[in-house]
Amino acid sequence: MEISTVDMKRCTLFRLSGRIDGSVAPELGSQLRAVTDAGKYKIVVNMRDVTYASSACLRELIGAWKTCRRWNRGDLRLAEINPNVDKVLDLTGLKNQFMIFPTEAEAVGSF
Amino acid sequence: MTSFRRELHLVGTMADLARIGAFIEEACAQxxxxxxxxxxxxxxxxxxxxxxxxxxxxxxxGEVTLRFETRGRDVVITVRDHGRAFDPDGVPPPDMALPLEERPIGGLGLHLMRQLMDDISFTFSPEHGNILVMAKHGVAPVDPPTPTTGRRRSPARPKP
Structure with a gap:
């Protein structure tokens, strides 16, 4: 797994890549918490290059999503999900919970 | 009839998940x-x-043994461990009707296993530990490769 973050005017952009299983998902969680702990609650996660996202990855995304949305202060939105991630979100009933955008630009522009 | 079988035995941690994934991918390809x-x-x-x-x-x-095998056109995967006994009834399925804000975060892994596989069973005994057997139907080829050479067999099949 690789994570790069970009502080943008409207939000913080996470670009994830590689395999996100139970061994590395906690690192994703801690990087997301570092952003929300800094008072930034508008996050876009670009998942284009994620080859595999396990339930551990979903748990971290859900945790950050809940933190961001508390008191309507922000949101965590997904962009460019590939078919495997799409399937996992669908099977877990999360596809209609997260806001998902086909492009990173649209997700960033939604804030 | 078992036509194809591969096993992986390891003493591992979460750090070995990628290796386990590679084992399954390789077995699927073979x-x-x-x-x-x-x-x-x-x-x-x-x-x-x-x-x-x-x-x-x-x-x-901890010690984990994985067996990947085909039985006819089904794939059967057996996972054994000697850790704490697992009771699947103790893990309630996630309530999809609830908004995400109100949903407990746990239980997604077991839910996914049930969604992805056709049959799934858990047994525990103090002697043998936890044994998980998962099957997916109709995904193996009619004429599988032999376990040793990986080459396809070409038996004379009676015509129906």
Whole structure:
């Protein structure tokens, strides 16, 4: 797994890549918490290059999503999900919970 | 009839999940499993082993044995561990009707395993530990490769 973050005017952009299983998902969680702990609650996660996202990855995304949305202060939105991630979100009933955008630009522009 | 079988035995942790995933992918390729089913098999095993390392072994290194086999056109995967007994009834399925804000975060892994596989069973005995058997139907080729050479057999098949 690789994570790069970009502080943008409207939000913080996470670009994830590689395999996100139970061994590395906690690192994703801690990087997301570092952003929300800094008072930034508008996050876009670009998942284009994620080859595999396990339930551990979903748990971290859900945790950050809940933190961001508390008191309507922000949101965590997904962009460019590939078919495997799409399937996992669908099977877990999360596809209609997260806001998902086909492009990173649209997700960033939604804030 | 078992036509193809591979085993992986390891004493591992979460850090070995990628290796386990590679084992399943390799077995799928060798057994010529339907490409559309390979992701499901890999993910079901990843979730199972993730639960074992996290809950059965509580984050410590533990012994896991994986068996990947074809039985006719079915793939059957058996996962054994000697960690704490697992009771699937103790993990309620996630309530999809609830808004995400109100949903407990846990239970997704087991839910995914049930969604991705056709049959799934858990047994525990003090002697043999936890045994998880998962099956996916109709994804192995009619005429599988032999276990030793990986070459396809070409038996004379009676015509129906």
């Amino acid at each position: 057994a010529h499993i339907d490409p559309a089913a390979r992701f499901d098999l890999m993910m079901a095993v990843d979730e199972a082993c993730s639960n074992i390392f996290e809950h059965a072994y509580n984050g410590l290194a």
